[in-house]
Amino acid sequence: MTWRVPWCDRDEVALADSWRRAQPFPHVVVDDVLADDGFDALFEILEDEPVERYVADLYAFDATAREPTTAAFVELRAELGRVLAPALARVTGRHVTRADLRAYAYRAGDHLLPHTDHQDELARVLAYAYYLPSPEPPQGGELELFAGYASARVIEPRANRIAIFEVSDASLHQVREVMAGTRLSLAGWFYA
Amino acid sequence: MIAIGSRTATLVDGVALPGFAVPPLVRFPAIDDGAYSWGDVADLAVLAPLVAHVDRDDPRRRVVRARVVALEPGDYILAHHDPLADASDADDDLPLELVLDLSPAASPGAELYYRRRGAAFFAVPATPGTLAIVERGPAITANHSYLSKRHRGARVVRLIARLTSAR
Numbered sequence: 623m624t625w626r627v628p629w630c631d632r633d634e635v636a637l638a639d640s641w642r643r644a645q646p647f648p649h650v651v652v653d654d655v656l657a658d659d660g661f662d663a664l665f666e667i668l669e670d671e672p673v674e675r676y677v678a679d680l681y682a683f684d685a686t687a688r689e690p691t692t693a694a695f696v697e698l699r700a701e702l703g704r705v706l707a708p709a710l711a712r713v714t715g716r717h718v719t720r721a722d723l724r725a726y727a728y729r730a731g732d733h734l735l736p737h738t739d740h741q742d743e744l745a746r747v748l749a750y751a752y753y754l755p756s757p758e759p760p761q762g763g764e765l766e767l768f769a770g771y772a773s774a775r776v777i778e779p780r781a782n783r784i785a786i787f788e789v790s791d792a793s794l795h796q797v798r799e800v801m802a803g804t805r806l807s808l809a810g811w812f813y814a
Numbered sequence: 815m816i817a818i819g820s821r822t823a824t825l826v827d828g829v830a831l832p833g834f835a836v837p838p839l840v841r842f843p844a845i846d847d848g849a850y851s852w853g854d855v856a857d858l859a860v861l862a863p864l865v866a867h868v869d870r871d872d873p874r875r876r877v878v879r880a881r882v883v884a885l886e887p888g889d890y891i892l893a894h895h896d897p898l899a900d901a902s903d904a905d906d907d908l909p910l911e912l913v914l915d916l917s918p919a920a921s922p923g924a925e926l927y928y929r930r931r932g933a934a935f936f937a938v939p940a941t942p943g944t945l946a947i948v949e950r951g952p953a954i955t956a957n958h959s960y961l962s963k964r965h966r967g968a969r970v971v972r973l974i975a976r977l978t979s980a981r
Contacts, residue, residue, distance in 0.1 A: 679893045679957035731962050736845045771845050
């Protein structure tokens with residue numbers, strides 16, 4: 623399993639411009655992240671990683687633990703940072719060096735209510751969600767970005783798409799409730 | 815029933831409040847705290863039948879504030895937000911909270927959870943006529959669970975009253 627930068631140098635200038643202009647806060651959405659032959663190896667790694675149920679006032683979903691348990695998942699996380707952090711730094715103008723990574727499954731009724739990811743004690747700079755192919759593609763489960771408290775952008779969880787946005791006190795967002803099917807994703811943050 | 819985490823956490827089934835009219839409701843705007851409608855109860859005296867359910871030895875029988883909250887599908891109230899909070903709460907030591915479910919029908923999965931330092935210790939079902947009597951305090955929070963949009967037409971209505979000792 624090998625990550626790749628899903629854009630070429632020529633696209634990078636346009637992508638950086640898109641990042642700066644994006645509303646309600648800086649973000650980009652990129653499709654066709656992995657080549658078609660990359661999924662088998664990726665799912666092989668994911669299948670070995672334990673998944674638990676997480677429910678709180680803010681969320682309900684299945685996910686892997688904060689710290690991966692298998693060597694392959696640890697390497698998947700490390701390589702994501704090695705490959706994507708330099709490219710994301712060029713696009714966003716933000717210094718990022720490493721990523722964390724968890725796998726998520728949102729089933730019918732699951733959700734993540736409006737919140738920001740900013741915490742003073744953490745050095746989260748960029749948040750990302752990469753959507754995986756699902757045997758039962760989800761209805762709902764969109765990533766919704768808010769301008770203040772008003773809905774401003776709705777991003778469909780399309781397979782092989784990555785959504786990346788700036789972490790700040792202003793970056794209020796949610797994962798809308800999944801109404802049917804299963805929303806599979808890898809998500810986390812890039813750190814300074 | 816006494817739940818771990820609070821000296822008082824009790825459910826009473828089949829409680830009615832005859833003559834009580836839900837006040838006009840307005841929408842709460844801050845979605846990072848909650849999505850719900852609310853309205854203040856002006857005449858606190860009408861809540862006397864609820865106070866009658868408080869243990870007779872408990873001195874906290876004075877209703878200082880009461881509010882109705884209503885949740886539609888997609889609504890919620892997060893634990894860090896207290897829909898009854900008031901600046902005067904700093905003077906309340908360990909107030910008692912009464913919650914009467916006024917919903918038109920039960921909504922499974924739409925429980926009200928009381929939490930001590932984040933950990934849920936007491937669940938109140940969204941069942942009409944259920945009265946919860948719970949001691950609040952600095953370490954106690956509560957969240958009204960997300961009401962799934964898959965439950966079309968569902969509506970959870972709760973009357974929340976806060977009681978202190980008479981002064």
